[in-house]
Structures are given as structure tokens and as C-alpha cells.
Amino acid sequence: MTIDFPPLALILFFPALGVVFNLFYGRKAGRGAVNFVGTSVIFLAFAVALWAFAKLRMMPPGGALAFTLWPWISAGNFHVDIALRFDALSAVMTLVVSGVGAFIHLYSCGYMAHDEDYARYFAYMNLFALAMLVLVLADNLLLMFVGWEGVGLCSYLLIAFWYSNSEFAYNGRKAFITNRVGDAGFILGILTIVGALAAHGVWTLSFVGMNAHADLLQPVAVTAALLLFLGATGKSAQVPLYVWLPDAMVGPTPVSALIHAATMVTAGVYMIARLNFLYRLGPDAMQVVAIIGALTSFFAATVAIVQSDIKRVLAYSTISQIGYMVVGVGVGAFAAGIFHLMTHAFFKGLLFLCAGSIMHALEGEQDMNRMGGLRRKLPITYTTMLIAALAISGIPFFAGYFSKDLILESTYTSGHIWLWLLGLVTAGLTSFYMFRLIFVTFHGESRVASEKEHHIHESPPVMTIPLIVLAVFSIIGGWVELPEGMIWGGAFSRFLAPLVAGPVTGLMARPAAMAGSNLSPSLVLSAVATLTAIIGIGIAWIFYIQVPALAGQFAESMRALYNVLRRKYYIDELYDLIVSRPLFFISTYVLHRGVDVMVIDGIADGLGLRVEESGEAVRKVESGNVQHYAFVYLLGALAVAAYYVYLVIR
């Protein structure tokens, strides 16, 4: 059942209003007005989203709200509308984007309080919210792609926000270009789908329409799914296109929290869940998705344990956690993937905001080696960050516990024992690096530079309130999906079920090992995962609190491995060697000096010179003597007359 619900347009209208105001009147209006407008438009969008959500909850399962703004493309039989669709999946995404986004905007008011370019900052942030909401509310693949590109643009603009630093600008370009690679795959995926449907006379790109004709997509399912997944690896920072995300941390910290942790980078997961009918048709593609996700999550976690830049640790942690979500959707547990996306938005957004709060207190310090002992000076930041760390580690009853557990359980029960094992190890690594971060930053002796030491201060309320709100959600956010059988157990899955549930060919086979067990498998798996997490915390405690010298000794004894991890497996160097350098070489010597200078400039300059020369020759004709002209005119007249005479006497 679908109801027409025009207020959906307001969810997009408010952020758009913010963009226009901040971009054109921001500087004139001043900081207060920019903060107020920039933040309140997102809260208003959130309010409308809540209204729509309430309306959706009153409808029977599988219902949706829809609104068509205007026709967009109309070419022959091919019609695409600017149309919005608010079903269970977009509801979750919209609430997360606008809700978490609203509090991060509020936090930004405090974080950017000393930046001169506040108007541009809020314009970009509002534009990001607008693009992201277009992405999640889109009714068809093409409009989704508009949002997809829009968030990519905003990501670039905000990574390179302090563009006068050339390294920051370079990192912005790196993110943009890496995303281009993925987006090329995304476009090819769309074209594959259009081609397959059009061959049978079906001209649609709307999700409902494609779902209805899913059988036509069978022949191209694996191709299209993998091409679209290439887009997802770019946007969601998965192997092999994850390289931009750690470098994206040079942007303002609230940007990292909103774009590079909570919302944009999870767009790939949302896209896969949205197109689950397509992925279902190609089990091979899903297998690839699951394996890439598991590898990414493990790989990023190993890098995270040795980084010393607080934001870089969180960046690799984000890559790792998105890997979990990708595993979830890859093994057919689409609801679990989206569930982890939601809880991750709470606790990872919170972790970044806490990191921002620390940097705010330490005047931009990001190196954990120059922190330590901040627990007493930043009590609110400490408490909320501890909650987030417990949540991401999967300690029972915190949000991350339920979602990570659900993914691991689905991985196990769908028969991917190896991926489950990898996920389990990653869970241990996760709790280790998170508590390494907590212990190194907040416990032990202070290593803060002495000139900064005396004015370490807790952040103002405008920054701590978002921390507290997100901390609350990092605790209770997971309770929407209690284990099956408890109070409202499985509520979240049931809410999404009409959109994402369904059999996956050849994936849901239960492993034989489970058959004879008396214990509830989910309980055993959960216990194992929790134990792993606690072991991770324990090791971190021994390394960084009990015997602080141990970490250094350990690194020393395995110097080779430590260096490989520290240098991020040399992947950046490798890409530089096989991609960047050849590209620069070809661009400089073949395309620029060869094609551009010699061929194109040669043609253009040559044409210009010939024109000049012929002009020089022809201008002699212009004597300036009227009688010459009259004489030529006479000759012409005689020629015409002669022609007519010739016609007559012929």
C-alpha cells in the first residue's frame, strides 16, 4: 500500500533552504544567524521525518509513503520522475541521517566557533544533508545516483574545507578521484540494468518497478550487482578503493563524524539492501560482497591497532565496521546490515565527536602520544567516549552488541564459517584498538605539551549535549532488535522484512555442525563473541595500563610486522607506484606534451596563422577608393546582364 504524502518534500526543502541562506546571505547575516539556520533546518527535516515515520507505523507492514515532485526525464518510453519514497528502509536511513545529522550540526556550532568560514561550512553541511536525503529517499536508481554524486561532491568540498593547506586539498582530490572510479562502476551497473529491462520492453528504474520485473534481470544479475558493488566499494571505503577515507580525516571533525562515519560511507550498504532483489539473483556476486566485506573489516582493524593519530584510528575502525555491514548484506542478512549501520551511526558518530572534543581542548592535537590522563579534565567526553567504545566493542546491552551479534550469527548460520571466524577475530581486534585509544588518551600520565596543559577545558554545552544524546542512543539504540523471543524481540527485522526478507539461492543452508547442538546457537555464538571482545579489552588493559612498557617491547620484537601495519601494508605506496605514477607519466608526456601541445595546439595555432596570412593578402583589395568599388560593381552588373542576354539568345 502506498499513500501520497506531500510533506515528504519538506524533508528536502528545509536543508535546501539552509544551503541557499548560508551560501548567499550567510556572511551578511553573521555567525549567530548561520548557526541558527544551519542547525534548525536539519532539526526541522528530522521533525518531518518523525512525522512521516509515525504515519508509516500506522500503516500495515510493507506500506510506503510516496510523493512525486515533477517529471525529470521523458524520452520515448523512458520516464524518470523526481519522486520520493518513504518505506521502512528509507525511514530508518532518513531518521538516522537527519537525526544524527541534526546533533552533529548542533555540535558544529561549538566546534567551528573560531573559524572564519562558518557560512561556507554550514552551506556545505546543509548541502550534504540535502544530497544524502535525496539518496535515501529516492524512488528510483537514477535519482539515487544524483544523491550519490551529491554526497561525493560535498565530501570533497568538506575534506578540502581548509583548502589553503595544499595537503588537505590533495586529500580532497584523492577522495574525489577514488570515488570516480567506483562511480564509473555504478553508472555501468545502471546501464546494464536499463539494457536488460529495455530488451524486454520494460522502461523503468524505480525500485518498485525493477523489483516487479526482477526475473528479467536474472541474466545480468551478477554483472550488474558487481558493477554496483564497485560503486559501493568507492563510497563505502571497502577494499580496494578504501584508500581515501583515512586521508579524508583532514576535514573538520564534525564532518568526519557526519560524512565519513555515520552517513555517507554507509550509502553503499544502503544501496545493496535497497537492491537486495538484484543481489539475491546473483549468489556469486553476494559471495564476493561478503568476502570483500570480511577482508576489509579484518584488514582495517589490524591497521587500526598501531596508528597513533586519534582520527586515523577511528577512520580505520569505520572502514572495519562498514566491512561488517557489507558482510551482513553479503550473506543475505540485509536487515542485520542496516541495523548495524544504524547503531554504528550512533556510536561512531559519537566517537568522532568525542575526538573532536579532545582536539578542541588540546588546540587541534591529534597525536595520541601527546595526550594521556585526560580523564579528570574532560569528564563528559571521557564518559561518553567510554560508552561508545563499549558499544563498538560489542559489550552486552550496548547498541553494538545486538547488531554485531546479529551479523556474526547470520554469517555463521548461512554457512560462512571462515568469514565468521574472521569476523570474530576482528571483533577482538576492535575492542583492543578501541580500548587502546581510551587508555592511551584518558588514562596514565599526561603527555600533553606543557604550553597547552594549563588551558585544557571541557567543551561548551553546545558540544557536550550532542555527545550525551548520542551516548544515550549508543546504549538504547540496539534495543529495537532484541533477540527473538524477548519482549519485542526482532522488531527491527520485522519492520524491514517486507522489503528485504526472502530466500537467497544457495546461501541459507545451515551447517551440519549446528544440527546436533542442544544449546540455542545464537546464545553460544553471542557468548563467544562477547568473550572475544572482553579478551580484547583485557589485552589492551594489560598493554597500556598494567605494564605500559609491554606495548613498546612487543612492537620492538615484531618490528617487521609492526612497520607493515604502521605503514598500512604499504598500500598507498603500491597504488602510487601502479596507478598514480603511470597516470602522471602518461598525462605529462603523452597527453600533455604529445597530444595537447603538438597536435591540438598545433592545429589551433596553424589555423590561426593561416587565417592571419590570408587576411594580409586579401586586405590589399580594400583600396579605399570608391571608384574602384564602383568599377567592380559595374563589372558585376554587366555579368548579370550578360547572363540574361545569354539566356535570351540561346
Place this chain on the structure above:
Amino acid sequence: MTPIGYFMALSAILFAIGVAGVLVRRNVIVMFMSIELMLNAVNLAFVALGRSVGSMDGQVIVFFVMTVAAAEAAVGLAIIIALFRNRETVNVDELNLLHW
């Protein structure tokens, strides 16, 4: 009646003299008079041809031509006077401001 050929021949001769005058003379006033001569050559052809086909149209057109010629003479002479006042010459070879 005089054959039409004579009139046409006279008209052609007058016209040719006018063209030659415009092309070869350098004095603006003479060139101007040559133009008047060409107009009158055409007038002669109109009248002669009109009469030979038994129509009044030719004569009517000649009145128009004479009217226009009168207006043209007034404007043209005014221009020449203005020119002379400014440049103290009526030789076209010296009137070459637009020449490269």
C-alpha cells in the same frame, strides 16, 4: 515614327558616358553630375519604351525618378558643401579617411 532602337541607343550612350564619368573623374561635383546623367538616360529609356508598348506607366515612373533625383540633388549638394567646408577640397583621392 522614329524606331525605338534610336532611343535605346541614345539612352545607352548617355548611360555609358555617365558610368565613365563616375569611374574616371576625381571631382565629386562632376561625379555627381554623371550620376544625374545616368538617371536621365534611364528616364529616356522608360519614356521611349512606354510609348512603344502604348502604356502610361513609363511616364509615371519617370515622374517618380525626377522627384527622387531632385531630393537626391538637394541632399547630395548639401553633403558636398559640408565636405568642402571641412576639407577645402572636392577631390575624392584626398577624401580617404576610411582607407587603410
